[in-house]
Amino acid sequence: MIDFISDNIYILLILAGVVAQWVKSQKEAREQRQFEEARRRALAEQAVEEYEFEGGIDLLEPQYPRREAIPPPLPSALPDKTLIPPSVEDFSSELARQQRLLEQVSELKRSKKEKRNAPLPPAHSYDRQAKPVSKRSITRRLNSRSELRQAIVLKEVLDKPLALR
Structure with a gap:
């Protein structure tokens, strides 16, 4: 038993430190809970005293002023200019750009197909006889x-x- 303790003294010290830290954190958490519970009780007692002192005004539920409901604005009778589609002339530059892109894609597909169908280069052949090793x-x-x-x-x-x- 003593050999085990002397061989593993560092591990036992670390284990003791971990246990001490855990006990300390549990104690702090318990104290924090007790403090919060005492604070809640004190606030509740203070609210009850203020309620009784103010002559029955309910201070526990906040009173919000009522606001008058305002309906949303009605849509205008005139059509919105953003809904009107642009004329065909506005699309001419875009259509030309798309046509160029389509031609580039078809050219790339064609070159890829040509590369795929191209004959493979001949493989290296080793027809030499092996030399005898001394x-x-x-x-x-x-x-x-x-x-x-x-x-x-x-x-x-x-x-x-x-x-x-």
Whole structure:
């Protein structure tokens, strides 16, 4: 037991600090609730005393002055100018812009289709015969540490997975 305490003293100190902080916050919350409850009781008693002192005027419910209801304004008989559509001449520049955009889109679609239908470039072919590797070149390469590491990594990558061996 003593070994556990001495081995984990930092953890136990942190745990004790957390518990102390939690107890302190609970105590502060309880004190805050008691203070608010006492304040509410005092305000309620004061309101009752003022009600009795003022001779029956209800101070607990606020009295708002009544306002006269005003109906919304009636719509005008003349038509609004914003509802009248603009003339066709006003749209001519917009229609020309839209036509240009339509031509650009069709050109892009056409070029994309041509690229898709274009023949692929020939793939690289390796018809060369493999050269025989001498023992001397292999031993020379494996003498270097970096070459040896690279060879081990390549073996692990290119070999069968460990689960299938």
